[in-house]
Amino acid sequence: MNIQQNKFLKKIAILASMLSMGIASMAQAAIVGVEDTTFNLVAKDGYITSGDGDSLYMWGYSTTETHNNGLSTNGGMQYPGPTLIVNEGDSVTINLTNEISILGKVSIVFPGQKVTATGGATGLMTNESTGAADTVSYTFTATHPGTYIYHSGTNPELHTEMGLVGALIIRPSTDPETTAYGPDSGSDFEVENLYLVSQVDADIHNQVELGYSFAPADPSHVNMSQQKPAQWFINGRSLSDDLFPDFAPWLPTQPYSALVIMQPGDRTLIRFVGASRDTHPPHLHGNNGTIIARDGRVMQTASGAGADLSVSDNTISVVSLATHDVIWTWTGKDIGWDIYGDLVPNCVDLVDNHTGAATSGTPYSPGDGFDDEGHNAWEWCEDDGKPFPVVLPELQDMTFGGFYSGSPFMNDNGSLPPGEGGLNLWNAFIYPWHSHTEFELTNNDVFPGGMFTAVVIIPPTP
């Protein structure tokens, strides 16, 4: 095990104690964000912690409002900007004031919305705030539910690199907590997550911090042409910071986690947001997902058709400034062995697990084919009782990951050599969701790092 991996595991060890304190709170169904119809955002500068422990100078939108998890950033700069959550039909107002002293003007554009801007100074793309006394008001009606991005419309190449970017979520008027686009849109979910991808070139941030000018004609202006990122982020944090809970106290300017926690059979909605210049292809281990919407529009032949033009894939190409909505689920169906390690079949399948409707099936003959809730929920009954197909090697012949429970089975653990494993507190199945441009899995030349998070499939509630 090399030094780089040791550092990684030391960080992860802290995660173990953090998670043991707040497991219940982590299995939240909704994305952490600010829910309102009027938002007062202030553009501020500050610092974030990069994956290799460095401080990066950033610009970001800030809010004093309390997030929907009861916590607040108290008006401090955050990366990414606050996730704004509104409801379909809302008349939304976002007031922006610029308090970044070295930055003359800043603004926000809202792709996908029809925005009226008042106040501030007239800019190229939209109205801009030139200072603390100069507030711009952006108003729009949240006509279409979906996942959207917002970012600065002033010199957007530099401003998004510096961190002036965030996600906007418009919830549907019907079934807002359980669908992304309303009933019959193929967007039903039990768990919801933000997956906002971005990158940083520290050289550019250093130049900005050192006071390089922004005027292109100035020979000593910030040089964007050699952009070469060495840090990659999901929801504003690199691996392994992105596995820590939301509002981790030692990451005050990076409030959002990227860890996904769910149970077998849960449909998780992943809201992908491309908040950086490059295209990133997150690869989802464990199963394919269904890409049901792009840029806030369901891929369907007609409204109510249920995302019938959706595409199934395990690698989602997230282009710069695009958004995608993916529904992902996992049960271990047809894997060919019992994921609980049972040798005696014990499946109970009398109802359809999604609808709860009783079926006419007798135990162990198809209802929906899956074990019912209250037991080994969502176990695929055909695999029930089938033995594990291979013998694992001796302990000394294997290298163990920190997230290995010591057992190949769900809801089980096994003995490991001292110091090994220990991070799989739930006896869960854990998969990485990471960029498949593997070069992005580094923190400033150090592997592992970068654009890498995990989904934790915890055993069903008995």
Add this chain to the structure above:
Amino acid sequence: MNLAGIQMISEHIVITRLKKIVQEQQTMTSFKLTPITGMLMALLWVFAGPAEATYFVQCPGDNDGSGDAIIDGATDPTNPRYPDGGGVYSYPDNTRCMHVTASDGYVKLNGREDPYYFFSYHDVTGKNEADAGIEGYVAAENPAPTIIQDEGDELYVTLSNVGMIQRPDLADPHTIHYHGYAEAATIMDGVPEMTVSINEGASLTYFYRAEEPGTFFWHCHVEATEHMQMGMIGNLWVRPAQNRLPNGTVLGSHTHSNPDNLGGTTPRNQDNPIDGDKYVFNDGDGTTLYDVEYPVQVTTWDPIFHDASRDTQPLPFIDMFDTLALINGRTYPDTLIETALTAPAETLGYGTDTAIQPMDTVIRATQGEKILLRLQNVSTSDQISVRTLGLTMKVVGAGGRILRGGGKLDGENLYYETSNVVLSGGDARSAIIDTTDVHPGTYFLYTTQLRLLSNDTEDYGGAMTEIIIDAP
């Protein structure tokens, strides 16, 4: 011949070669870490080295004690997975086995005389498990061996880590990650941070029940950035059950042809040419029918990174910039050589009986045939588009699923036609070229990332090959 016998002979070969190398080295005035001196050090380590390795193949029905991953018996007396009553267990006929080793190797690419150092796998199915080490040392193949499954197969792949000879300091474990496998379990998913990986001198057996037909790929996931850049990636695809329908089955407006009764009296996973319709998916209407198939696995390498690995230098992740582009393990114009390419001299006798670049990369068809291209981008740094100049591709699959709404067989039709398929890292697409109205001749398949049409500093190379349509 037992392991001790092999070891003695190998030691003799090594000592002879060492003497030769020492003679050559005596003319050098200063020590330079080259492949030759590195090999010298490595070989000294190997035979002074660690405890004797134990490679162990698991394959139901491989009962002759050889551990050669060949099913030779109808019964497997000890395997509790196949209870048959009476204490006799017989494995089902959808059981398949494979044995691969993980090691390092050298490959000669266009644009440079010095071969490139790389890591990969080598197929040792059919060799005794005790010989895995000697068979696998420096025998890395480019690309890694192809894994082919039939829908419903239960495949046991044993991975033996035989160590990296050029780098005795590097005790990396390895894994297999079956990219895109549906409903995977962590233990078989091959991500070292989340599960187990196999150390040097030992074997780990993976189990894959093939449920989804389509185009996938496989690769090592240990220190993924490094091991994938260094080349540990292979092709993988699954053939649909629809191929095995009885002769004459009506599929929409298409009638299935299966004169050899594949899946009936003719065993499945038939590698001999069979007369019968082949499809990419269980399309139900014959729209993914094809006649000839070719994998097109495109990747990129950074020569500086590979040389740094060979020379035990810090690996420049931050400066990774790929200037070599390969299709199925070859650069252009080697992509046009229609035979296997063997190992360069730097392997010092290891693996020279194997083809290091075994895959033929020229795409050939007779006018009127449908060509299936199994396109994949496995580059660690680049987006790659694949263009077929003068030919139209119909994309019928993505992400290991049929290109219909929701990836479902009864979903809305989403097939599209193009001459340029965009592939981000990790993308796999199945595309069919119908040559019915195509003039016979030579066409080109190449990447539109024009920078990748060179072999490092040598212009006129990279990810390009030919599609040759012969007159009927």
